[in-house]
Amino acid sequence: MTDLSNLCLLLVILINFFALGSARLGACIHAVALQGAVLAVLPLATLGLTGHALFLAAGALALKGGVIPWLLLRAIREVRIRREMEPLIGFVPTLLLGALATAAAFIFADRLPLIAGHQGELFIPTALATLCTGFLLLMSRRKAITQVVGYLILENGIFIFGILLVEAMPLMVEAGILLDLLVAVFVMGIVIGQINREFSSLDTERLSALKE
């Protein structure tokens, strides 16, 4: 079933680029939701229909594909912010950097010693590429929400990697991780709400009163 998983991974990478390139906040969030949904397919594609896989799939679908995006959408709806991304550095440079990062990820992954099963699969390069994408978004976007999106993509990258190592992560821990992620985003949502109340904008550059 590697072709299916590879397909999903390719999809993930495309979504990364979309997220980097899209100018609309809402679209971006939807993209992340889609990415979450795609990720939900991966465990099934790799592990078959084991309980663990099912749990992972369900969790990913529910949280990454459902709840969290919904939270974010609600947040932007509540705080009625303009939907632009307002990048610190323009879209084209971001995209270029993203492309570079992805390429680097692939090369780096090639260098790494892998077990036979993972040779030639896209898991590790995709994971790293997604990680870099998340970082790029975090570092290049202004709005608090976009940064949350970046954080989500970062997490997704890690999730992809995690699928390779389900043995290492017993269910309980996985549950904890997902729960933490949920709570994190939840708290972030609350904080965003507060920020909006205080600053009447989600522009994080306003959040630079504390320095030195």
Place this chain on the structure above:
Amino acid sequence: MDTTFLPRAALHLVLLLTCAPLLQGVIGRTKALFAGRTGAPLLQPYFDLARLLRKESVFSRTTTWVFLAGPVVGVAVAILAALLVPFGALPAPIAFTGDLLLFVYLFGLSRFFTVASALDTGSSFEGMGGAREVTFACLAEPTVLFSLIVLAKLAGSLSLTDLLGPHLAAAWSGPAGLSLGLVTVCLLVVLLVENSRIPFDDPNTHLELTMIHEVMVLDHSGPTFALVMYGAALKLMVLGAPLVRLLLPVDTGSWAGDAGVFLAGMLLLAVLVGVIESVMARLRLVRIPQVLIGTTLLAGFALVLVIR
């Protein structure tokens, strides 16, 4: 303390106490002769002292006992220091390693109290005099030390008696002759400074602003002034003694002979001072430090000559 201590000490003191004022007389006479006057009799200083002692003192209401301490310390120190320095070939009654430093510091003590008693009057003139006095003394100290080091190096001892021992005669002709000469010059300068003589000070100027030492004793009168003058005379003799020994290191072998040589030397020195006072003008105040620093350098050079 050997048995000869007491007679030697007695001889020292007699020489000092009796002959000191005479030197002042000689200096005065020399200057008078140069000026083409007859001048006061040689024994004039004795008469002055006697007259002052007979008189009554008058004290400013500002003064305290410190005012009296100045002259007292001056005389006491001079007498004590005399016991540490050889008069010509007559060895010092009290001689031990390092007595030369005691010798130097005793005069420091007398300076301290002289200036203190000057400040005791609260007069700005006397304060000024004191300031100048201590300044020059400070600048003269290193010179004295350098010269003493040179002599100590030559003698290989730290006692004035050995420093000015019989070896000097040979040393003059030896390789150290040059530095001895330099040292002599330096000590002469120090002598003139310490005894506030021309070209550094004018003992009988009549304008307070120009005075250095004399201005400090303006308020003394009667017996205290006698002590001041007597102290000055003793100081001249005590400080002159090493110079005399340096210039004529002669040992006759007999006490009387040595004493005679020494006295002759002292008188010659007095004449020399008189001559200097007559032929030189008084230096401008600001020049004096420069001259003193120059002497220090000379002395240092003398030292370099001997330690290499």
Place this chain on the structure above:
Amino acid sequence: MGWFVAGVLLTAISGVPGFFTTRHGRSGERLACLLVLTGVASAAASVMVTLGAGSPVVLNAPWAVPGGELALRLDPLAALFILPLCLVVGAGSIYGLGYWPQADHPGNGRRFRLFYGLLAASMLLVLAADNSLLFLFAWEVMAVAAFFLVTTEQERAEARRAGFIYLVSAHAGALALFAMFVVLARETGSLHFPTAATLTGGSATLVFLLGLFGFGVKAGLMPLHIWLPPAHAAAPSHASALLSGIVLKTGIYGLLRLTSFFAVIPPWWGWTVLALGIVSGIFGVALALAQHDLKRLLAYHSVENIGIIAIGLGLALLGRSFALPALVLLGTSGALLHVVNHGLFKSLLFFSAGSVVHATGSREIDHYGGLLRRQPWTAVCFLSGAVAICGLPPFNGFVSEWLIYLAAFDVFQGESLTLRLAVLAAPALALIGGLAVACFVKVFGIAFLGEPRTPQAAAVDHDAAPSLRGPMLTLLLACAWIGLLPGTVAPLLQKATTCWAPTVKLASLGGALAPLPLVGAVGWVLLIYLAGLGWWLHRRTRNAPRDVSTWGCGYAAPTVRMQYTASSFADFLVGQFRFGLRTERHGGQIAGIFPPPATFSSHTPDAVLDRALLPGFRQVAHGCSWLRARVQNGLIPTYLLYVALTLVALLIMVAH
């Protein structure tokens, strides 16, 4: 040794009971004074016993901290520092009863006494410690306690500034000592002090440099003296006495102890210490001459005297490098004796200065005048202290300087030509002595003689109270004793030198090498002369008229303002040192035939602190805040960038 420990403990806790007494009651301070006295008495007694015993007394008890060990060791070297400490601390605590009574200082009196006791106890511990950790422990406690003494009047900005400068420099020194002792421990393998003259280490240079810095800061060697003048000026007078008389000496003690460890002393150590000593001596006294603040002036004289001690120490070190036993003996004993002497007469001076400040309420010399009539006791004490600190016979200062002179002359015994250059210490000492005379004549003359210069000086109505007078006279007696019977201290100096340089074969001090008894004898003769002449003159002038005014060169109406002031007295001499002092002069220009009223003032800032360090630090701090504004710029993207960069850097690092 038990007595010693008991003494330390008693002194340490002396201030505690005061906190349980009433805010204004006298019981607390009396109890504290009593405790301190018993404490130092027992400590001193144990030290005396030690000296009698001959062999050093040691105590080794376990201490449950890493590397710790309660190792105490009392040997003659330590004893020489401990005895004056006990005397000064005891005298100071009595002095405090009258000078800093709880009734007048309800706010800070108790705190002051607490830290006074702590300071004394920690110093006792420092001097007896035989283990690096214990030493550092006591050393730091000492520093902190002294800091609180300096900032006793913390409501005054001056005191706060002084405290800050002191604390910072003390801590910097302490850190250097941390490093030094650690390196030392690396050499010896344990934190216990090595026995004297055993160490032959590779990193001796590092140890010496660190030690020189750490101890030099505490001792106040130029240019590390920065903390000294402000701290001494700001602290209450008996605290200043303790600081200047004893605390500085712990630095000297440290240097001595440290150098005693090494088997071989490289010549450059001696040269360095000697050079530092000469610089400190000359510039210390020159700066002192330029001060108008009585206590700052005394503080600069501490720098000068530390310089003199360092000269002696440097000569002794040279003596060890060039194997000249006489030089070692003379230099060390001169330095050690000067340590004791300075402790005595500097405390005496600070005590009498305190009595003056207490009476006039000012520290400006030019605000005094004519105090001798109003405070005869204080005047006599100050005068004797002044004569002693100028190194003039017949007081103790002369004896120690005399020994150092002899050491300087003794370099001619050596073959090496370079060594002979060390004789230049003698002229330097002479210059220092001359300047010191000038300075103290100035202080004594301006402060105690002439007419009162200000109303408050004229209004002084009380001399030092008995509780102030007693300690002063005690110290005065001690000074006179060493000055007139120097032979009595010779054996102690000999022992101390032996335990500093056990390997050197020493001649006996006080014999032909340095006939101390004769010096004392001359002092006696001088006293007899003075007494005789003075008595005669007094008799002769007893009923002389004393009602005329000073001869004003014909000017009939002199006012007290016309008297020579301290600055004008020093001006001519200070002028000779303008290159080093850079005195700032303001005003004083008069013009025209009928000039308008003009004012003149001169101020001499500290050459190192005010001219170099503070501006430098200001620059550095400015640079730091600039950098901080750039790095910590408040933008999350930047912060995340740091994270990413660190990650990349670490990945690259682990890749190799």
Place this chain on the structure above:
Amino acid sequence: MLAALILIPLLLLPLALVLPWYRLRSWLLPLAGALHLLLTVLALGTVADAAPGDWVGLDPLARLVLLVSSPLFFGCALYAVDYLEIRRDRGNRIMVPCLLVFLSALSLAAISRHLGLLWVALESTTLASAPLIYYNRNRHSIEATWKYLLVCSVGIALAMLGLLFTAYAALLGGAPVSLLLDDLLAAGPLLSKPWLHAGFAFLLVGFGTKMGLAPLHTWKPDTYGEAPGLVGALLAGGLTSLAFLAVLRSMQVMAAAGSLPLARSALLALGLLSLLLAALFMMRQNDLKRMLAYSSIEHMGLLAVGVGIGGLATFGALLHMVNNALAKGCLFLSAGNIHRAFASKRLSEVRGALTALPFSGTLFLCAFLAVTGAPPFGMFLSEFTMLRGIFTDGRTWVGLAVVLLLGVVFIGMAASVLDVSQGEPAGREELFTDRFLLVAPPLALLIAVLVLGVYLPEPLRLLLEQAVGQLEGVKP
């Protein structure tokens, strides 16, 4: 019993949520703290070291961290009672539950033997403390919270990747794939080096962010500056120790795999950088609490340097961790009092704390002396021991650099602290005065540091020795 450590706060949680009485709710904190402390002491006494395969269990390092954090929390909890009393306007409905969760997560992190579990616990502490930082509800606090949340979450996410890398190293090495500490230690040499090292880099960045090592420290000044004093105390004393524990865990794995030197040099580099940054940034710091934050960065740097050197220095570092937790607690709590009393933390506006608040001011001054390593406080011993370690290890230049930086830190800190504590009090609100519960806890912490400065109990010494043994890769 270990489970109880985690559960007790959670059991009290619903109570905290439903209880209508304000003061009673506040008292839940000391209750939880006391029980926790009691259990900790019992556990330390009775519970044996964890057996391989346990998910939670004690070992010397865990004992050490528990020993530090439990008393600290108790102290802060007591302090909280009166603090919340004077902050009734802000309420405690959020504060108390969050603190309870924090305590529970903290204990879990301390005793978990599964790295994944450790990760979860750490992330939970982050989330639980976020609302605490926002306690003051103003622009600054919200900003601080946001930064704290984002930077720490990103960092911790990276740590997660690091864990996965480590697991992959096991996978590749043919060892059993597990994140149980004991399994990893057992697998030791089998682990594939590249993955392990890369994983360590990620872990170090992740946990280092939480620990506040420069240049990952950026959230610290904002957070400590805006959070209430007791939260600052908990973060600077407790959370940092936990993060340090996490770093030490990853070092253990590295040691087992025989890559200890690499791990050490990495830590040493970060530590020195932190020292340098802290020293420079403390100069002219015009905000009291931010200054304390930089001081905390400095001490984290010291810990890293100590562990990075190893041997005696590690011993010193662990001892320093204990002292740091206690002293920081006292420092932050007393600083909090001063902040309340003057209603400002700008140095330009705070003066004469000694006169205004005799107790808090004195405590603050003493705590300052303690954290700068002046005897008779414990940090003097630990810093000196560290220096001994460094020099004995032959790293003369490192040692001199550390000494120099400590000096600079002292200058910067002394300037601010002395200004605050001395002088005539100016512009303070009279309504605040020292209250017993606001003074007693910091005093107790200070006394603890003092005792550690003059006497190191034998059991503690043994514990430290064993912990060092663990880090050096010595199999117990």
